Amino acid sequence: MDNVTEGTWESLPVKLHDNILETLREMKFTYMTPVQSACIPLFMRNKDVAAEAVTGSGKTLAFVIPIIEILLKREDKLKKMQVGALVITPTRELALQISEVMAGFLQKFPQFKQILLIGGSNPIEDVEKFKEHGANIMIATPGRLEDMFRRKADGLDLSILIKTLDVLVLDEADRLLDMGFVASLNAILAYLPKQRRTGLFSATQTQELEKLVRAGLRNPVRITVKEKGVAATATQKTPARLCNYYTICRIEEKFNNLVAFLRQHKSQKQLVFFNTCASVEYYGRALEALVKNVPIRCIHGKMKNKRNKIFAEFRPLKSGILVCTDVMARGIDIPEVHWVLQYDPPSSACAFVHRCGRTARIGNQGSALVFLLPMEESYVTFLSINQKCPLDRMGPVPDVVDILPKVKALALADRAMYDRGMRAYVSSVQAYAKHECSLIFRVKDLDFSAMAKGFALLRMPKMPELRDKACSDFVRTDVDTDTIRYKDKAREKLRRKMLAELKAREPLPVVKRNLVKNQAWSKQTNKKDRKKRRIAKRKRDEGSDGDDEDLKELLNDTRILKRLKKGKITEEDFERQMTDDVQVVPKNSSTQTASTQASQNNACPDSQKD
Numbered sequence: 001m002d003n004v005t006e007g008t009w010e011s012l013p014v015k016l017h018d019n020i021l022e023t024l025r026e027m028k029f030t031y032m033t034p035v036q037s038a039c040i041p042l043f044m045r046n047k048d049v050a051a052e053a054v055t056g057s058g059k060t061l062a063f064v065i066p067i068i069e070i071l072l073k074r075e076d077k078l079k080k081m082q083v084g085a086l087v088i089t090p091t092r093e094l095a096l097q098i099s100e101v102m103a104g105f106l107q108k109f110p111q112f113k114q115i116l117l118i119g120g121s122n123p124i125e126d127v128e129k130f131k132e133h134g135a136n137i138m139i140a141t142p143g144r145l146e147d148m149f150r151r152k153a154d155g156l157d158l159s160i161l162i163k164t165l166d167v168l169v170l171d172e173a174d175r176l177l178d179m180g181f182v183a184s185l186n187a188i189l190a191y192l193p194k195q196r197r198t199g200l201f202s203a204t205q206t207q208e209l210e211k212l213v214r215a216g217l218r219n220p221v222r223i224t225v226k227e228k229g230v231a232a233t234a235t236q237k238t239p240a241r242l243c244n245y246y247t248i249c250r251i252e253e254k255f256n257n258l259v260a261f262l263r264q265h266k267s268q269k270q271l272v273f274f275n276t277c278a279s280v281e282y283y284g285r286a287l288e289a290l291v292k293n294v295p296i297r298c299i300h301g302k303m304k305n306k307r308n309k310i311f312a313e314f315r316p317l318k319s320g321i322l323v324c325t326d327v328m329a330r331g332i333d334i335p336e337v338h339w340v341l342q343y344d345p346p347s348s349a350c351a352f353v354h355r356c357g358r359t360a361r362i363g364n365q366g367s368a369l370v371f372l373l374p375m376e377e378s379y380v381t382f383l384s385i386n387q388k389c390p391l392d393r394m395g396p397v398p399d400v401v402d403i404l405p406k407v408k409a410l411a412l413a414d415r416a417m418y419d420r421g422m423r424a425y426v427s428s429v430q431a432y433a434k435h436e437c438s439l440i441f442r443v444k445d446l447d448f449s450a451m452a453k454g455f456a457l458l459r460m461p462k463m464p465e466l467r468d469k470a471c472s473d474f475v476r477t478d479v480d481t482d483t484i485r486y487k488d489k490a491r492e493k494l495r496r497k498m499l500a501e502l503k504a505r506e507p508l509p510v511v512k513r514n515l516v517k518n519q520a521w522s523k524q525t526n527k528k529d530r531k532k533r534r535i536a537k538r539k540r541d542e543g544s545d546g547d548d549e550d551l552k553e554l555l556n557d558t559r560i561l562k563r564l565k566k567g568k569i570t571e572e573d574f575e576r577q578m579t580d581d582v583q584v585v586p587k588n589s590s591t592q593t594a595s596t597q598a599s600q601n602n603a604c605p606d607s608q609k610d
C-alpha cells in the first residue's frame with residue numbers, strides 16, 4: 001500500500017510500549033502512515049498538534065496511540081473516576097468507531113477504562129455506567145458531553161473528574177467548529193484544564209480552525225501530509241488513488257440515471273449521498289423496490305437506535321448500497337467501498353471532500369461520481385480551485401430506462417410513499433436554497449416542474465418557494481390524491497377518522513400567528529418554535545422510543561388534532577405541524593396547501609451532525 005511507507009513502528013524516535021507494538025502486530029500493521037510517523041512522536045513529547053491529512057490516511061491511530069502512551073507516563077496514576085483523555089468527534093458513528101479502535105488497544109491495558117458518550121441512548125444510563133465502571137478515556141459527541149457536565153444533580157460532577165485531563169483531541173476539528181457545534185464546544189472547553197495537550201485532526205481545515213489553532217493551542221506543530229505523486233506545489237485534498245468523476249444529466253432524468261448506474265454495479269459496494277433525511281427515506285425505499293438482488297440500507301440523522309444496527313450490518317458486506325446523508329460523510333471507515341455517488345452535491349465544499357473520502361482509503365483504489373445538472377457544471381471548476389479537487393467528466397450512464405412510472409405506482413399503492421415523495425421534494429428545494437455556493441446552485445433558476453417530474457410526484461406540492469412559479473409543465477395525476485390509502489391499517493384508520501372529524505367540526509376561532517405571508521417557511525422560524533424543537537430534540541436524545549416510528553407518528557397526529565379541536569392552533573398551524581400525516585384534508589379545502597409544509601421538520605440537511 002502506497003500510504004504505508006513511513007518505516008516500522010520500532011523506527012520511531014520515541015519507543016512505544018511493548019503492548020502497543022504487539023497489538024499493532026496482531027492488526028498486521030507493520031508500517032506507519034505519514035500522518036502517524038509525524039504526529040505520534042510530537043504528541044508524545046508534549047507538543048500540541050494540528051494535523052491535516054487526506055481522508056483514510058490513518059489519523060485515528062495518530063492520536064489513539066499517543067493517548068495511551070501519555071496516560072502510561074503519568075506520574076500520579078489515574079484513579080477509577082479520573083479522566084485523563086477526551087476525544088470529541090461530530091457523529092456518533094465516528095465516536096463508536098474510535099472507541100472500537102481504542103478498545104483493541106486497551107485489551108492489553110486493563111488499568112484504563114473508556115466510556116462512550118453519544119446521543120441516542122439514555123443519558124442517565126451513561127451517568128450510572130460512569131459511576132459504576134469509572135472512565136479514564138472519554139470518547140464523546142459534543143451534545144451528549146455538554147449534557148454530562150450538567151448532571152451534578154444525578155450524582156456525577158464531571159467538572160471535577162476532568163481536572164486530571166492530559167490530552168484533548170478534536171477529531172474532524174473543522175466540523176466541530178461549525179455553527180452547529182461551536183456553542184457546545186465552547187461550553188465544554190470552559191470546563192477543561194488549560195495545562196493539557198491538544199490535538200486537532202481533520203482532512204480539511206477552515207478559517208475557524210485557524211482561529212482556534214492561534215487562540216487555543218500552545219506552540220502547535222502544524223502537520224500537513226500531502227499526497228504522494230501530486231505536484232509539490234499542489235495540495236490536493238483527496239487521495240491520489242481516487243478516480244473522481246462528475247456526470248451531467250437533466251433534473252428529470254437524474255433518478256433514472258442513478259438507478260441505471262446502481263443496476264450496472266450490483267456486485268460492488270456503493271454509498272449514495274443525499275442532502276436531506278427525507279430524500280433518503282423516499283429514494284431509499286424506491287431503490288429497494290427497483291434495484292433487486294442487492295442489499296440496500298438507509299441511514300440518516302433522524303434515525304435513533306436503528307442507526308448503529310444498520311451501520312454494523314452494512315460494514316462487512318462485500319457488495320451493497322448504503323443510501324445516506326452526511327452523517328456518513330466524515331471519518332466513517334467502511335472497508336472496500338468501490339463507489340461514492342453524490343446524488344445531491346453537498347451543501348458545503350468540505351463535505352464533498354469528506355464524502356469522496358469514504359472510498360480509496362489507506363492506499364486502496366476507489367471512485368466517486370457526482371450528479372450535476374447542466375446549470376451546475378461550473379461547480380467542477382469551483383472544486384478544482386477552491387478544494388484542490390479535480391474531477392473528470394464521465395460520459396452518459398448507459399442503458400438508462402424510465403423507471404419513474406414505477407415510483408409513481410409505489411406512491412399510489414401506499415400513502416406513506418406518497419407523503420415521503422412530497423416531503424423529499426420540499427426538503428430538497430429548501431436544502432438547495434441553503435447551498436453554500438449559492439452563485440452556482442441558484443434556487444431561482446431551478447425548474448420546479450421538471451424537478452417534481454424527477455421526483456415522480458403525483459401532484460405539485462404547495463409551498464411558498466413555488467408561489468410565483470407557473471409550474472404549468474407539470475402534469476398532475478388524474479387520481480384524487482385524498483383517496484390514496486396508507487398500507488398500514490392503523491394509520492389509515494386514524495387518517496379516516498381525522499378526515500371525518502375535520503369535515504364535521506365547527507369553524508374555529510382565529511388564532512394569531514406571526515408568520516409573514518408568502519415568505520419561505522425556512523426563513524420564518526421564531527424563538528418559540530426553536531425552543532419547542534430544542535425540547536423535542538432533548539426528549540428524543542433521551543432515547544425513549546427511537547425505533548417505533550409509526551407509533552410515534554400516530555401519537556403525534558393525535559396530539560396535533562386535539563390541539564386543533566381545542567382551538568389552540570389554527571388550521572394552518574395544524575397543517576404545518578402534521579409533519580407526517582400530510583393530505584388529511586378534503587380536496588378544495590383551503591387546508592390543502594398543507595400537503596408538504598409540515599415537512600419543514602423533515603428538511604433537515606443532515607450535515608454530519610449528531
Ligand SMILES: Nc1ncnc2c1ncn2[C@@H]1O[C@H](COP(=O)(O)OP(=O)(O)OP(=O)(O)O)[C@@H](O)[C@H]1O
Nearest residue numbers: 029031032033055056057058059060203331333362
Ligand atoms: N499503519 C497502518 N497500516 C495499515 N492500515 C492502517 C494503518 N493505520 C490505519 N490503517 C487503516 O486505514 C483505515 C483508515 O484509517 P482512519 O480511519 O484512521 O483514517 P482517517 O485518516 O481518520 O480517515 P478520515 O479522514 O476519513 O477520518 C482504517 O481501516 C485503519 O484500520
